[in-house]
Amino acid sequence: MADTDARPHVVILGGGFGGLAAARQLDDPSLRVTLVDRRNHHLFQPLLYQVATAGLSAPSIAAPLRQILRKQSNATVLLDEVLDIDLAKRQVQLAHGTLDYDFLIVATGATHAYFGHDDWAQHAPGLKTLDDAFTIRRRVLLAFERAEREDDPERRQEWLNFVVVGGGATGVELAGTLAEIARHTLPREFRRSDPRRANVLLVEAGPRLLPAFATDLSEKAQRQLEKLGVQVRTGTAVTAIDDNGVILGDQPLSARTVLWAAGVAASPLGRKLHVPLDRAGRVQVSPDLNLPDHPEVFVVGDLASVSQPDGKPVPGVAPAAKQMGRYAALCILARLRGEKTVQPFRYRDDGSLATIGRMAAVAQFGRLKFSGLFAWWVWLVAHVYFLIGFRNRLVVLLDWAWSYWTYQRHARIVIGSDQADESDSRLPKDV
Amino acid sequence: MADTDARPHVVILGGGFGGLAAARQLDDPSLRVTLVDRRNHHLFQPLLYQVATAGLSAPSIAAPLRQILRKQSNATVLLDEVLDIDLAKRQVQLAHGTLDYDFLIVATGATHAYFGHDDWAQHAPGLKTLDDAFTIRRRVLLAFERAEREDDPERRQEWLNFVVVGGGATGVELAGTLAEIARHTLPREFRRSDPRRANVLLVEAGPRLLPAFATDLSEKAQRQLEKLGVQVRTGTAVTAIDDNGVILGDQPLSARTVLWAAGVAASPLGRKLHVPLDRAGRVQVSPDLNLPDHPEVFVVGDLASVSQPDGKPVPGVAPAAKQMGRYAALCILARLRGEKTVQPFRYRDDGSLATIGRMAAVAQFGRLKFSGLFAWWVWLVAHVYFLIGFRNRLVVLLDWAWSYWTYQRHARIVIGSDQADESDSRLPKDV
Incomplete structure (x- = not known):
């Protein structure tokens, strides 16, 4: 060049x-x-879990880097x-x-990490890129489809058991949304199986959910999740993940869908x-x-x-x-400009927010802590505000309003089949 | 079962x-x-070319079959x-x-067919499914990226040459939109290459474009396309397609992106x-x-x-x-109900519409024929009307209004990499 x-x-x-x-x-x-x-796009990762759970379409939370920088004439983008x-x-x-x-x-x-268990990756997809989000969306939607096709009650329940590993913000958001999908979005659409029989289990190895928040907010988050129908197990380590499910400590749990929100590596x-x-x-x-x-x-x-x-x-x-x-x-x-000394970097903590599900969230701004509906509104306004692009803000608000009133999730479209899925006998080919 | x-x-x-x-x-x-x-969704195929050309996101033109039929209690959907x-x-x-x-x-x-040349499929993707649309979107967007990275002017131009094979509605729509992207959407975003130097060639083996329409509408469509910057070659057969481009009759044309809109097989x-x-x-x-x-x-x-x-x-x-x-x-x-005789099936022709690009279309309703801006409005209203779901109609209208005013296309997000692409040395891996 x-x-x-x-x-x-x-x-x-x-x-x-x-x-x-x-x-x-x-x-x-x-x-x-x-x-x-x-990649050709900047990704608004805080809302990626909504693409994975079919609430938003990919272009709503991604913008081409070239488009963002098109007016900055000293900048070149290289893919x-x-x-x-x-x-x-x-x-x-x-x-x-x-x-x-x-x-x-x-x-x-950073990317997701499996603490030395790289073989868990195929069984428990993580969530960092749009492709990851499509993989999770596909597995979750196909699990309900497989349950519908299954005559044996025990095997049907295995398809309705969902395990989310990791009690940070992503794990909490995924678990809360899965419970909402099972209880509110899908029930009328299946004839032979009942999506409300889905179990969503959130497993955290540490003593509490959302360790970045104050202790009482962790407790509130857990109560809000349980109200949505999520089972929460803290202080529980996952010791194995395979085709059949997970092992928690030494107790096996059959589950066909396991999502990974636990480890991050640079x-x-x-x-x-x-x-x-x-x-x-x-x-x-x-x-x-x-x-x-x-x-x-x-x-x-x-x-x-x-x-x-x-x-x-x-x-x-x-x-x-x-x-x-x-x-x-x-x-x-x-x-x-020739200036020699620069003040060292100082992180300014503007506060933390985590959403849990329908109208529930926790928020912490310095000593100010709150949860529930008001926290959810703050979360919503902050996330729409920081989205890049006027169009995206408008469409995301529209999608949320629509989901709120109808309980529907408009992006329930299964796209593609990744290689892991194709070699995976648990999932139908060519769907 | x-x-x-x-x-x-x-x-x-x-x-x-x-x-x-x-x-x-x-x-x-x-x-x-x-x-x-x-697949788990019904697809509104008439707008699929807009997903391929980054104007719409996939969930805007697809709806889960279960959701469509959820209120019809005698119907079961099986994936x-x-x-x-x-x-x-x-x-x-x-x-x-x-x-x-x-x-x-x-x-x-039906699916697309290559008239016995199945090896053309990897070089010239067709457009029938959402996965096809993502493949075309990826190849088109990456071609401009490769042109930007290329120092040699001749090779750069090869990345800016686009060939669309087939002059039916899909071919006309793809070619018109590609020309609009090159001339209006991308120019300010690249620093080293000029997207306006893109050549879009539409090749049709028959004597005219849009053979389902009246002859004068075919001519009008061709003139409208040429005004948008598309080169049209009718009466020209493609005899070969490979990594380097196409052979038209016995004349080779170097082009890194070839799209297939010619053949359909049941x-x-x-x-x-x-x-x-x-x-x-x-x-x-x-x-x-x-x-x-x-x-x-x-x-x-x-x-x-x-x-x-x-x-x-x-x-x-x-x-x-x-x-x-x-x-x-x-x-x-x-x-x-025990009725023995039924009238044989009769097709009622409600008219034909094909859009060409920004505010240009052709329409034919029996003897009534028209083209240009009014035809485009009719096309727009008809396509929004037949879309399934109130939300989709609203979002598609919003997207179109936004694209119209800004010349932007919001779904310019490269997703995944299909197997054909991965084994294809022309495209970067891992982008």
Whole structure:
């Protein structure tokens, strides 16, 4: 790729919350920006569980990176995959070429991890990408279809048993929505099986749900989930997952659908930097988000492990990634202006929100804590506000209003069949 | 599957326009209906090209069959695949069980065909299912991405050459929309390549576009397409398609993206009936849509070959399929009431519409013919009217209004990678 532009070149790897925030902050004609992602879109991950549970269609929570940055003339978007990073040469090796950089921002995020049990992946899909969401949507919808076709009551119930592993925000949201689908969306549509007989079990190894929230909110979340019909088991470790279901401690549970919302590991790109990683594979960066000995390289978002001046770690959430991306961009702009010292990164906690289901949520803003209907409204307004694009906001609101009144979920469309499914005797082929 | 219900049992194979119309017409508590489809949704195929060209999201033009029929208590939906039909035993063999029938309606439609060149399929995807639409969307969007990454001007142009094979309604719609995307949607978003340099070539072997319309409308459609920037070549046969592009007669044309809108063949299920098929694989049925010697078996929609009293064949379009489905249902109800004679099926031609692109269309209602803006409005109203579901109508109208004002297409999200793409060296992996 021809490089004739003399302006400083900032290369950003990853178009998630961190990378995109950095690119937008670098809207300055004195430098040029190249954003590399292997997908063509930015994904609003906080609502991904709604694509998985058929409440929203994929384009409602995704926007093409090119479209987002089309008016920023110093920014180029490249659809490519990063193979390697050469810190000495200041060069990124892509699958289709190389990029020289003056500054590098690595923002490739995290993926789900199975704590060394990679064979669990085929039985218990996780939720990070749109393809993951379609896989979960397909498995959940097909489970109810298989139950309808099954004459044997015991085997039918196995298709109606759902296990969600992991009691963080994603696990709570998935479990609550599954219970709502089984109890309210589907019942009138099946003739031989009764979707209301579905069991949704939420398993958490730690002592309580939503560990990022205060203890009393965890309890409230659990009560709200149980009211929706979810069984909650905290302090329970999953020791095996296979075709037949899960083993909880030493107690087997037959279930044909297991969803994984438990483990997160940093992007494998961290290893290409040849610097110390923490246990979750995250890169330990300096207080100004730099690599040691490489002040021109920043790591932001879920891939970065950074401690605050008060000793607390920065959580792996979208607002933190955005703040880090903006901080890295401001550092670069300051250094290009010749400023030597920059204040270390400080995470500003704007509060935490988790939705549980129909009109139930928990919220925590500093010392202010609340739950139930009001928390749900705050959750709704915040999530629509942060969605990219006026059209998406409008359509998501419309979809939610429609789902609220009708109990229907408009995206109940089974698309494709992934390879894991095809080699999986539990699922029909060609459906 | 337990069969204890004594009511007459109508089994319908296929949940397209024909099968669904039949099922709805059979809303009568004195009989029971089982609708079998290997997909969980009814698809509004006339707008499928808009999913392929990123204007609509999949759930906007698809609705779960269960949801459509949920209030019809005599109807059961089964998600399964038909393996065989035993006319003597009156039994359908499914992948997961068997169904006994008193009446059978076969409505499994058509798929695209490559006139004996099955190896063309991997190079030139056709458009019949949602998965097909995603494949086309992916290839088209990735072609512009590859052009952006390509330094060599000749190879870059190959990525910007698009060939659409087949000048029927689907080919005309695809070509017109591709030209609009290249000229209006994408230009400001690329920094190194210019999407306006895209060539869209529409190739038709016959003497004119839209052969189902009057000659002067074909000419008008061609002029409207050319105004949008599409090159039209009629009377030109494609003799080869491979990785490098197409051969037109004996003239090679380099193009990295070829779309197939030329051939249609009836569903392979027709062969299971062991009756004479026509050249396109369609089942030759009696004037009352029955199989010879099997008055309890009906074939409707694109799978049926039926001649009118005036000798004209019934066209393979959605209104014809719906009319046939309703006719078969009314025949069954009449026979159950003991009526012996039924009027033979007559196709009522309600007119033809084809859209060409932004505010251009052609329309023909009997002797009434018109084109341009007014035809486009008629097309729009008709297509929104026939969409299933109030929500879908609203969202599709909203999407169209938004696209109209902004020239944007909201569903420009690349999803998945099909097997053909993965084994295809022309496309990046993991994007």
